[in-house]
Amino acid sequence: MKFYSEMLDKMFDSESDCVKAECEAKKKEKDKIRFEQEKAAAKKDLEAGLEMLTKKTIEYFNKYETNLAPFAETLLSSAGQKEKRVERKVISETDFINLLESFLK
Numbered sequence: 001m002k003f004y005s006e007m008l009d010k011m012f013d014s015e016s017d018c019v020k021a022e023c024e025a026k027k028k029e030k031d032k033i034r035f036e037q038e039k040a041a042a043k044k045d046l047e048a049g050l051e052m053l054t055k056k057t058i059e060y061f062n063k064y065e066t067n068l069a070p071f072a073e074t075l076l077s078s079a080g081q082k083e084k085r086v087e088r089k090v091i092s093e094t095d096f097i098n099l100l101e102s103f104l105k
Helices: 015-064 069-079 093-104
Strands: 003-005 010-012
Touching: 003 015, 010 015, 015 069
Parallel strands: none
Antiparallel strands: 003 010
16 A cells, blocks of 8 residues: 655655655754754854954054055945945045055065
């Protein structure tokens, strides 16, 4: 006698095989849902950490590397927001020359 699983839309040789296959399918579905929830939580945590790191880096450049601050802020702000337009700061020619000289030292 064959046993049909409506859930899996499949035939099985015994009732126990049918029940076992349905249990495994339910477990896989629960594992998949759990994985997706865990992944979403990890992504949210990662994004929060990156945002905090970006803010701290910009604070550092504004306080200690003032000649590089406009570049750092522009780069870091645009890195996490690919879809949004980032307002770019205009720097003076002197700041640009100082930046170039800092690379040559």
